[in-house]
Amino acid sequence: MTVKKIVTVAEVDGEGLVAMLGEPVTLFCVNYIYSGRLASVSDTCVLLEDAHIVYETGPFNTAGWNDAQRLPGGTWYVQIAAIESFGGVK
Numbered sequence: 001m002t003v004k005k006i007v008t009v010a011e012v013d014g015e016g017l018v019a020m021l022g023e024p025v026t027l028f029c030v031n032y033i034y035s036g037r038l039a040s041v042s043d044t045c046v047l048l049e050d051a052h053i054v055y056e057t058g059p060f061n062t063a064g065w066n067d068a069q070r071l072p073g074g075t076w077y078v079q080i081a082a083i084e085s086f087g088g089v090k
Contacts, residue, residue: 017041017086024089026054029082033057035068035089036076044080051076060090 017025020038027034027046036048051071058066 017046017080020086020088025086026089027078027083028085029078030084031082034076034078035065039075041080045077046080046083048076048078050074057090063090065090 017038018041021041023038025036025038025048027048033054034048034051035054036051038046039049040047051074052065052068053071054065054068056065056067058064
């Protein structure tokens with residue numbers, strides 16, 4: 001029996017969350033949706049500035065959220081382990 005395997009090992013800078021530093025982002029997390037400007041990325045968490053928690057998205061083909069509440073202080077840390085997906089702001 002022959003086993004075929006593709007093995008690729010590469011370390012790429014500037015991919016994923018790091019590529020979005022300084023940009024507006026939306027983080028779809030285990031329990032909530034967060035939106036804001038991605039200010040920093042560490043091994044365990046990200047920092048959002050002008051941070052909002054999104055309670056109601058509304059249609060994704062419209063501008064803005066139906067219900068997004070600004071978080072206290074305007075900055076907020078989110079654990080990377082809780083992020084399911086992320087991308088640019090709606």
